[in-house]
Amino acid sequence: MTTMLRSRNAHSPGGTIKFSPIIQYLRAVAALSVLLYHVLLHWLPQYITHYYVFSGGVDIFFVISGFVMWGITAGREGGSWSFFRKRLKRIVPLYWIVTTVMLAIMLAKPSVLLHSRFDVVHVVTSYLFIPWVHPVSGTFYPLLIPGWTLNYEMMFYAIFALILFAPMRFRLPAVVGALMGLVVLGFIPHAATSQFHFYTSPIILEFAMGVCLGAAVTAQRRVRAPIAATVAIAGFGLLAAGALTGAHPSVIPSGLHCDRVLIWGIPAALLVSGCVFLERETGPWLARLPLLLGDASYSIYLVHIISVAVVFQFWRKMPALHNPAGMSAAMIVAMLASVAAGVLLYWFVERPIIKRFKVPTPESRPLVRR
Secondary structure (H helix, E strand, C coil): CEEECCCCCCCCCCCCCCCCHHHHHHHHHHHHHHHHHHHHHHHCHHHHHHHHHHHHHHHHHHHHHHHHHHHHHCCCCCCHHHHHHHHHHHHHHHHHHHHHHHHHHHHHCHHHCCCCCCCHHHHHHHHCCCCCCCCCCCCCCCCCHHHHHHHHHHHHHHHHHHHCCCCHHHHHHHHHHHHHHHHHHCCCCCCCCCHHHHHCCHHHHHHHHHHHHHHHHHCCCCCCHHHHHHHHHHHHHHHHHHHHHCCCCCCCCCCCCHHHHHHHHHHHHHHHHHHHHHHHHHCCECCHHHHHHHHCHHHHHHHHHHHHHHHHHHHHCCHHHCCHHHHHHHHHHHHHHHHHHHHHHHHHHHHHHHHHHCCCCCCCCCCEEC
16 A cells, blocks of 8 residues: 655655654564564574564664654754653653563562573662663673663664754754763763763764765755665665674673674664655655554563563463474564564553653654555
8 A cells, every 4th residue: 555644744844754654664673683582592592693684673773763853853943852752752651651561570570581580779779760880791781681772772862852942953963963972971981880981872873974964965965766776775684694694793682892883883873874864755655564563662672571581471470382393483582572572561551641741752653545
């Protein structure tokens, strides 16, 4: 089914972007990729070098985040506090709810969660989006492990909100310069377990890549469809090459070294850019299930770590399933259960929160048939 999105700013340089379905499709890909990574990590940890690339869904999310933040603010003057308040309303409530569920499980049934231990300071900082060393892993993981990415998101939102004070023509160099400046500061000798180390990670350059893409789109830059398709394929191919060769960052999935940006960040930016420009040339297309998964991607991303852990613990207690067939079935169940839990969370919790706070989101609605 072919569809076209209406936007009063669609042809005005510097106007806000009306987000089309491809962003939601990419969000779905990113969420499912991270989900698959954690499923494989539970059942096949010995082969991590071959599937580590699936955690690169995070890098796709970061590029999309930069693109979206530029798109929803382009052409608007000021509004720093309004922007930051809306981001808090969009991100915080659901994260706190799922984190509280995680905390309750850890206190009531700690055996369900692998490699977790209650620590008051760690729990408090998890709620406050402050990176803190995990009491078991020794890395910057919050109580709800996928929340490490939200600590970066909050930092990015804060930087972006401050830059909104600047005139439109200065924003692109200001936000890119600020992110690059933080990375440069990271070369100053410092402790590897400090918040300074966390916030100066080169992974934040992926936000800058997304911002640059957003600026190109609002400036009405065009890329011919064959070139855009080639760019998207190249991005996907580079990501796949990492899986085939076993190449991956030599650090934890929070990507605290430059190798993550090179191995996954740039390919993610190529993939997102190619898809965005290709859709602009060929027109959007509507697929209901991918759209739903894209809309529910935040919920899937947050809740899947719990769903996977529950299914894994159930499988561990069933010796009859400790064979290739049983393992494969359990992994499929974990995937389906996580997606179902995420969609239900989206329908019954996330969407009501969005409506309650009236927070604009880049969901692909309304769509009108062409």
